[in-house]
Amino acid sequence: MTDASPDARKPRTPADAAQRDDFAPRSQPIADRIAYQRKTWRFERIGFGVLLVLVLLALTGLFSDGPLSRHSSSGPGQRLSVEYERFLRNGASSRIVLTARTRPSALATLRIDRALLRTHTIESLQPQPLFARSHEGGLELVGQADERGRLTLYLTIRPESPGLVTNSAWFEGERVIFSQFIYP
Structure with missing residues (x-):
C-alpha cells in the first residue's frame, strides 16, 4: 500500500494545470x-x-511653495521685476518681492493695483518706504534706490479670498501683470 493518492500518481496534463491556476x-x-x-x-x-x-x-509646488509655484515676471524694459508664488493657500502667508532698477540713489515710485489690496492683507513691508499713499484705489510706495540703482521691496501678504487673482505693479510707466491662484 502506498501513501500517495491516486491523483498524485497520474502525470499532470495541461488541463490539470489550468484547473489549478490561481486566476481561473x-x-x-x-x-x-x-x-x-x-x-x-x-x-x-x-x-x-x-x-x-x-x-x-x-x-x-502645485499646491503651495515649490518650483512650480515660484515665478518671476519682468516688464518689457526689465526695469521692474516681481517675484511671487503662483499658487497660494487662503489664509497662509506668502511673499512678493518688487525690484525696480533706476539711477543710483534716485527716488523711485512703485505702484500696486487695487486687486492685490482687495484680495490680500499686507502683513509687512520691508524696508519701510519713505512715504506711501493711496493711488487710484491702489498703493503708491516711494523709496530711495541704493548705490547700484536698485530698489527692492519685500511684501509679506496673506490671501483673504480663494480664486484666480490678476495683480499689477507699475514703475515709471512699465507695468508687470502677475496672476495667482488661491486655494480655499
Missing part, C-alpha cells in the same frame, strides 16, 4: 468572480498612480 474561476470552497477581481485590481493600480502623481505635484 472556481466554485470550491467559495465561488470566485475573477473577472470582477481583475477589474478591482486595475482600479487599485489606477488609483495608486493618480495618488502618486498628486503627491509628486504637491512636492513640486
